[in-house]
Amino acid sequence: MSRESTGQARDPESRTAVVIPAAGRGVRLGPGAPKALRTLSGTPMLVHAVRAMERARAVSLVVVVAPSDGAKEVRNLLDEHSLSDVVVVPGGETRQDSVRLGLAVLPDDIGTVLVHDAARPLVPVDTVDAVAAAVRDGAPAVVPALPVSDTVKEVEPRGNGAPEPVTGTPDRSRLRAVQTPQGFAREVLAEAHERVAREGEGATDDAGMVERTGVQVVVVPGHEEAFKVTRPLDLVLAEAVLARRRATDAF
């Protein structure tokens, strides 16, 4: 039987958890507090992200992976925002270490796991529910994504702003820019993380680790508002999205 055909609907008794890696520094955003603790319209980005997850019908447990030296501060912050039901654990050196530490504290009855960047605080609830539903219906690994709008070049990286020779132009119609939450059957994600820890291969997203185990990953439509706050201009965009939501009473 191929790995692709092992998808089966999750046990209806099992629950869905979200792991939110929030332990990054936010170097590309510039100096300041760890990125997840920086505010958007006066509220920490992490709180926006947790609330987005808690609004989802499917989600019954949220685990936040905090900066390793800031778990107590994050605990207090979540308590202040009436989010005392959220579990907090200290994170690791890399995003994948942090996700693995979050997975380690999930109770046995969790069958579906979503992994969502704290740095994507404005993801709409429908996107979260669509990913969770696809996993619960039997897909072992699901990622939300959007078609890319720029033409993408492959290059010989040089760094330091030096001209970089182009080595190819992939067919844009086959490219997707991947977002979070990414959703997985729990055992599929756990196996992928165990493999990475054992063999030391990195990946920039969880689905990338799962792909290497031979399990079929599928893409579902993402959302423009699920963008990742990475650079200073993203903060401006995020404030504009929140202002538009306030004006239209939308979430």
Ligand SMILES: Nc1ccn([C@@H]2O[C@H](COP(=O)(O)OP(=O)(O)OP(=O)(O)O)[C@@H](O)[C@H]2O)c(=O)n1
């Ligand atoms: N050791 C790490 C590194 C990253 N993350 C989390 O992974 C998500 C996506 O990472 P990214 O946007 O790259 O965040 P940073 O690593 O903080 O950004 P930068 O690379 O600019 O420092 C973020 O929610 C971040 O907090 C994490 O939990 N643990």
Ligand SMILES: C[C@](O)(CO)[C@H](O)COP(=O)(O)O
């Ligand atoms: C997981 C992710 O958000 C999917 O696009 C992305 O790969 C994280 O990358 P980063 O370099 O850690 O921001």
